[in-house]
Amino acid sequence: xxxxxxxxxxxxxxxxxxxxxxxxxxxxxxxxxxxxxxxxxxxxxxxxxxxxxxxxxxxxxxxxxxxxxxxxxxxxxxxxxxxxxxxxxxxxxxxxxxxxxxxxxxxxxxxxxxxxxxxxxxxxxxxxxxxxxxxxxxxxxxxxxxxxxxxxxxxxxxxxxxxxxxxxxxxxxxxxxxxxxxxxxxxxxxxxxxxxxxxxxxxxxxxxxxxxxxxxxxxxxxxxxxxxxxxxxxxxxxxxxxxxxxxxxxxxxxxxxxxxxxxxxxxxxxxxxxxxxxxxxxxxxxxxxxxxxxxxxxxxxxxxxxxxxxxxxxxxxxxxxxxxxxxxxxxxxxxxxxxxxxxxxxxxxxxxxxxxxxxxxxxxxxxxxxxxxxxxxxxxxxxxxxxxxxxxxxxxxxxxxxxxxxxxxxxxxxxxxxxxxxxxxxxxxxxxxxxxxxxxxxxxxxxxxxxxxxxxxxxxxxxxxxxxxxxxxxxxxxxxxxxxxxxxxxxxxx
Numbered sequence: 001x002x003x004x005x006x007x008x009x010x011x012x013x014x015x016x017x018x019x020x021x022x023x024x025x026x027x028x029x030x031x032x033x034x035x036x037x038x039x040x041x042x043x044x045x046x047x048x049x050x051x052x053x054x055x056x057x058x059x060x061x062x063x064x065x066x067x068x069x070x071x072x073x074x075x076x077x078x079x080x081x082x083x084x085x086x087x088x089x090x091x092x093x094x095x096x097x098x099x100x101x102x103x104x105x106x107x108x109x110x111x112x113x114x115x116x117x118x119x120x121x122x123x124x125x126x127x128x129x130x131x132x133x134x135x136x137x138x139x140x141x142x143x144x145x146x147x148x149x150x151x152x153x154x155x156x157x158x159x160x161x162x163x164x165x166x167x168x169x170x171x172x173x174x175x176x177x178x179x180x181x182x183x184x185x186x187x188x189x190x191x192x193x194x195x196x197x198x199x200x201x202x203x204x205x206x207x208x209x210x211x212x213x214x215x216x217x218x219x220x221x222x223x224x225x226x227x228x229x230x231x232x233x234x235x236x237x238x239x240x241x242x243x244x245x246x247x248x249x250x251x252x253x254x255x256x257x258x259x260x261x262x263x264x265x266x267x268x269x270x271x272x273x274x275x276x277x278x279x280x281x282x283x284x285x286x287x288x289x290x291x292x293x294x295x296x297x298x299x300x301x302x303x304x305x306x307x308x309x310x311x312x313x314x315x316x317x318x319x320x321x322x323x324x325x326x327x328x329x330x331x332x333x334x335x336x337x338x339x340x341x342x343x344x345x346x347x348x349x350x351x352x353x354x355x356x357x358x359x360x361x362x363x364x365x366x367x368x369x370x371x372x373x374x375x376x377x378x379x380x381x382x383x384x385x386x387x388x389x390x391x392x393x394x395x396x397x398x399x400x401x402x403x404x405x406x407x408x409x410x411x412x413x414x415x416x417x418x419x420x421x422x423x424x425x426x427x428x429x430x431x432x433x434x435x436x437x438x439x440x441x442x443x444x445x446x447x448x449x450x451x452x453x454x455x456x457x458x459x460x461x462x463x464x465x466x467x468x469x470x471x472x473x474x475x476x477x478x479x480x481x482x483x484x485x486x487x488x489x490x491x492x493x494x
Contacts, residue, residue, distance in 0.1 A: 001027070001028060001029050001156050002101045002104055002159065002160065004027055005024055005025060005027075006021050006025050006085065007023040007024065009085050012100045013069070013085060013087050013093040014087065015086055015093060016086045016087075017085055017086075018073060018083060018084045018085075019081060020080060020082065022066075022083065025066055025067065027067055028041055029041040030042045030094075030153065030156040031153075032044045032053065032094075032153065034053075034056040034057075034059040034060040034063060037059075037060045037064055037065040038063065041060075041066070042065065042068070042069055043056075043057060043060035043061075043065040043068045043069070044090050044093075044094055045057055045060075045069065045070040045071065045074075045084075046090045046091055046094075046149065047090070053090070054070060057074050058076060061076070061082065066083065067083050067084060068084040069084065069085050069087065069090055069094070070084045070085070070086055070090065071087060072086065091148055094148075094153075095151075095152055095179070097152065098151065098155040098156065098183050099182070099184070101155050101156070101158065102165070102183065103185075104160075106185065108160055109163070110162050110164070111164050111165070111187055111309055112165045112167065112184050112186045113164065113167065113186055113188045113190065114188070114189045114215050114218075115128070115168050115169065115189075115190040115192070115301070115305075116168075116169040116171070116189075116190070116191055116192070116215050117190075117193045117228075117234075118192075118193050118208065118350060118352065119192065119193055119348075119352055119353045120192045120193065120295075120298040121169075121170070121192065122143070122168060122327050122330065122347075123290070123298045123325065123330055124190065124192060124302050125140055125141060125166055125168045126140070126325070126326035127298060127320065128166055128302040130319050130326070131303075131311055131315065131319045131320070132166065132306065132309065134311070134315050135311055136164060137161050137162050138162070138164040138166065139154065139157050139165050139166070141154045141166070142154070143328070144168065144170070144327070146167075146168035146169055146170035147170050147176075147180075148176075150168075151168075151180050152183070154168075155167075155184065165184070167180070167186065169215060172385070173211065174207060174210060174211050175211075176214075177214040177215050177218075178214045178218065181215060182218070186223070187219065187224070188219075188223060188224045188226065188305055188308055188309060189216050189218070189224075189226065189241075190215075190301050190304070191216060191225070191227055191234045192297065192298065192301050193228055194209045194212055194231055195208070195350050195353075205233075209233040209234075209237075213237045213240050216237050217241060219241055221242045223244070224243055224245075224246055224305075225237070225243045225246070226301060226304045226308060227246070227248070228248060228301065229251070229258060230250055245257075246259065246279070246304050246308055247259070248260065248297070248300035248303070248304045249300070250297060259277070259304040259307060260276075261274040261275065261296050261299075261300055262275045262277065264296060266292075266293050266363055267287075268364075268366075269291070270291040270292060270360050270364045271287065271289060271290060271291060272288050272290070272292070272293050273285070273288070274296055276303060276316070276317060278303070278307050278316070279307070282313040284316075286320050286321055287322060288320065289322045290323070290324055290325060290331060291324075291331040291364075292331055292356060292357065292359075292360035293356075294353075294356035295331075299320055302320070303316050328347065328467075329345065329470070331343060331344075331360070332344045332345070336474065339452030339453050339454075340450050340455070340456065341364075341374075341454070341456070342455075342458070343357075343455065343456065343457045344467060344470035344471065345458065346459055346466040346470055347462055348462055349381075349460050350383055350386075350461075351383065351386075351393045351396070354383060354397050355397070357457055358400055358404055358406065358457070359404060361404075361406060361455065362404040362406060365405075365455060372453075374453050374455050375454045375455070376406050376408065376454075376455055377408040377410065377450075378401050378408070379410040379456060379458045379459070380397065380412070380416060380419060380457075380459050380466075381412045381416050381439075381461065381464035382415030382416040382461060383397075383416070383460070383461050384415070384461040384463060384464070385461075390415070394415075394416050394417075394419040394422075395418045395422040397416075398420060398421065398422035398424075398426065401419070402427060407432070408431075408432060408433075408449075409423050409428060409432065409433045410434045410436065410445060410446070411423075411433070411434070411435045411436070412436055412437075412438070412439055412441075412460070415464075416460070417435060420433055420435040439468070442466075442469060446473055447473075447476060450473075456473065458473075
């Protein structure tokens with residue numbers, strides 16, 4: 001972390017230093033979770049939806065924190081005021097600190113990249129950071145740190161040696177991305193897609209497009225906007241930026257100005273292979289370790305951003321070659337010893353990513369070269385934040401599962417029940433489509449019915465909890481056996 005003293009923090013945030021705080025003390029890191037604090041750290045006592053960080057200040061100091069960023073004075077067990085900088089809003093103060101640090105980093109030559117889109121942000125972030133690591137120290141978010149708290153926490157992980165700072169940007173309303181771009185001032189911005197995630201909160205897909213485009217509007221004239229030309233709403237953002245536009249496309253024809261993928265094939269393991277072409281010539285055949293054709297777009301977005309930052313084509317291709325997931329619950333594959341395959345893609349879900357996951361499952365179930373087909377199971381939960389479109393979108397998912405000839409559909413939770421209803425209406429009944437209220441019921445159903453050779457997809461929004469169900473089912477094996485996971489961060493996942 002860039003060194004800041006108590007006095008610096010108070011000056012940057014406009015806060016008041018308590019009498020017990022040492023103005024000259026430096027902080028070595030920042031945490032919003034008292035369990036993550038270490039010696040010399042700043043603890044941000046952030047009020048939350050279900051808990052108040054002020055209640056955990058004692059724990060943070062016990063873990064080594066030397067200062068709190070708080071919205072009110074608090075007392076330790078001995079009745080003494082905790083050393084703190086007191087501010088009106090701890091989250092806004094975090095943003096002010098992050099903006100100050102980014103200004104220092106940029107003056108030292110750090111390149112800042114912003115990534116947004118309705119789907120694929122985390123995978124693209126992981127791919128791009130892996131490429132950039134080959135050229136210099138790179139800092140990228142942990143998991144999906146992409147909001148008003150996660151972005152500052154990512155920034156706090158940077159040091160004066162950081163050459164590339166990759167920022168994932170999420171939004172649930174107009175102006176959210178502008179808040180983040182004002183904070184980190186990206187020079188390169190990647191927009192992956194405009195989908196219907198959070199449509200209920202935004203008030204429609206056009207407002208989602210408006211919000212995602214805030215990233216390219218913030219880019220400087222000497223910056224680069226990386227746009228998905230296969231998404232008309234994203235392609236239209238070219239008119240909203242003063243930066244140079246570099247597009248990417250999965251269209252075999254492509255354009256000279258675009259990063260493109262051609263001759264795309266998907267292997268029996270679900271991993272795509274394609275020819276990557278970069279502007280100015282140079283083609284590279286890449287076989288991905290990611291599961292699903294839809295990940296080609298994410299790889300193109302990462303390749304285009306790396307190209308814009310001056311990384312050569314050979315390095316880009318070599319880094320993408322065979323690379324799998326680096327973050328959990330994103331098409332994470334586990335091979336159980338009993339022959340059952342688990343695909344856990346239940347970190348998040350929207351209609352677009354749900355359709356892509358179902359199509360990938362259908363492809364994985366097709367007969368292989370030996371003529372052996374696999375029985376496919378789709379275990380789906382609710383897609384949240386769809387507003388008035390929720391019933392309609394879940395209805396479409398159930399129908400698609402039947403039309404793709406998914407052999408078994410298990411719908412979990414009342415919010416997703418329309419998917420079961422539509423599957424039955426589409427002609428899937430009896431032991432082909434099931435509805436259960438809870439993940440525990442789904443787990444028992446699967447324990448009773450899974451057979452060697454089956455392949456099971458888990459897909460839902462994060463809060464629906466199916467990612468944990470997927471973990472439990474993946475870990476269930478006969479006594480004395482074990483599973484092999486293509487896990488985030490493992491060498492096998494590269």
